[in-house]
Amino acid sequence: MRTGVYPFTAIVGQEDMKLALILNVINPGLGGVLIKGEKGTAKSTAVRAIADLLPAMEAVKDCAFRCDPAEVHHLCERCADRIQAQETLSTQSVKMKVIELPVSATEDRVVGTLDIEHAIQFGEKKFEPGILAEANRNILYVDEINLLDDHVVDVLLDAAAMGVNTVEREGVSYSHPARFVLVGTMNPEEGDIRPQLLDRFGLSVTVTGEHEADRRVEVIKRRLAYEADSNVFAENYKEEQKELGRSILRARQLLPKVQVDDALLMLVANLSIQLDVDGHRADITVIKAALTLAAFAGREQILAEDVKTAARLALPHRMRRRPFEEGVLDWIAVEAMFADPA
Numbered sequence: 537m538r539t540g541v542y543p544f545t546a547i548v549g550q551e552d553m554k555l556a557l558i559l560n561v562i563n564p565g566l567g568g569v570l571i572k573g574e575k576g577t578a579k580s581t582a583v584r585a586i587a588d589l590l591p592a593m594e595a596v597k598d599c600a601f602r603c604d605p606a607e608v609h610h611l612c613e614r615c616a617d618r619i620q621a622q623e624t625l626s627t628q629s630v631k632m633k634v635i636e637l638p639v640s641a642t643e644d645r646v647v648g649t650l651d652i653e654h655a656i657q658f659g660e661k662k663f664e665p666g667i668l669a670e671a672n673r674n675i676l677y678v679d680e681i682n683l684l685d686d687h688v689v690d691v692l693l694d695a696a697a698m699g700v701n702t703v704e705r706e707g708v709s710y711s712h713p714a715r716f717v718l719v720g721t722m723n724p725e726e727g728d729i730r731p732q733l734l735d736r737f738g739l740s741v742t743v744t745g746e747h748e749a750d751r752r753v754e755v756i757k758r759r760l761a762y763e764a765d766s767n768v769f770a771e772n773y774k775e776e777q778k779e780l781g782r783s784i785l786r787a788r789q790l791l792p793k794v795q796v797d798d799a800l801l802m803l804v805a806n807l808s809i810q811l812d813v814d815g816h817r818a819d820i821t822v823i824k825a826a827l828t829l830a831a832f833a834g835r836e837q838i839l840a841e842d843v844k845t846a847a848r849l850a851l852p853h854r855m856r857r858r859p860f861e862e863g864v865l866d867w868i869a870v871e872a873m874f875a876d877p878a
């Protein structure tokens with residue numbers, strides 16, 4: 537029996553995790569998602585499922601970065617040169633993939649390597665692509681990201697924020713598009729991530745197993761049905777899958793048009809002050825997430841409810857730690873602000 541990917545829309549519960557993944561797939565500029573939770577909570581199932589959900593995309597054939605021919609400002613050097621030379625780039629349809637980054641990966645393996653000897657000898661750049669090249673337009677999945685070398689996490693977060701990977705060696709530099717959705721998972725019992733790095737993850741969610749008996753039963757039933765015949769199971773979710781895929785693509789197109797008014801910007805600023813959140817990155821991420829939520833809802837205007845949902849996903853990991861409530865969002869304070877936004 538061939539086992540297909542578990543349908544995203546068949547995952548029971550875990551609403552915040554699903555929403556955070558959807559928002560990042562709509563808008564990779566959000567800066568990824570950190571999923572905290574114990575083992576066996578369908579984290580990797582969800583990540584694989586969302587990649588599978590989306591229709592195939594056009595990519596330049598024989599390009600190591602799978603450049604998007606429609607995005608002329610986001611091409612690799614080679615594709616850009618070929619366009620410049622009036623060449624027509626042939627394309628192929630490719631599915632979004634999940635690229636796994638092993639915890640043992642070195643920085644070279646992640647960013648790729650520049651052959652300096654070749655550059656000196658022949659006067660041209662020779663670049664050996666790394667994992668960030670593979671990750672372009674895909675999902676980069678790092679299980680147990682808290683065990684990864686801090687420096688490598690730093691590099692990943694930089695690339696995720698910029699959408700570009702730049703490698704420099706002895707005055708020679710090479711850049712290529714690296715627009716990916718960074719998904720890191722961690723089990724908080726096995727050590728935390730440094731706060732400076734934590735702050736640079738766009739969104740964070742905590743997943744737990746279902747606590748209600750009937751929900752747990754539903755999880756079991758679906759799992760058994762899927763294992764009995766994954767094709768029949770997938771067939772049952774076909775329409776829902778298609779609909780969600782379409783909503784994501786629609787949201788991507790709508791996103792650049794979404795507007796936010798000053799009153800809501802003020803609300804976000806006050807929210808961060810009230811919650812004692814460090815720096816300005818939090819405010820910006822809340823707004824970006826709210827813009828993406830509005831686009832996902834098919835609106836061109838942000839509503840207060842978008843800000844509220846965005847805050848729940850973007851703020852908890854950015855709050856200064858207090859001794860008795862580690863990174864727990866003071867949600868009562870948030871509710872109060874939305875009830876009385878003045």
Ligand SMILES: [Zn+2]
Pocket residue numbers: 596599600601602603611612613614615616
């Ligand atoms: Zn290219």
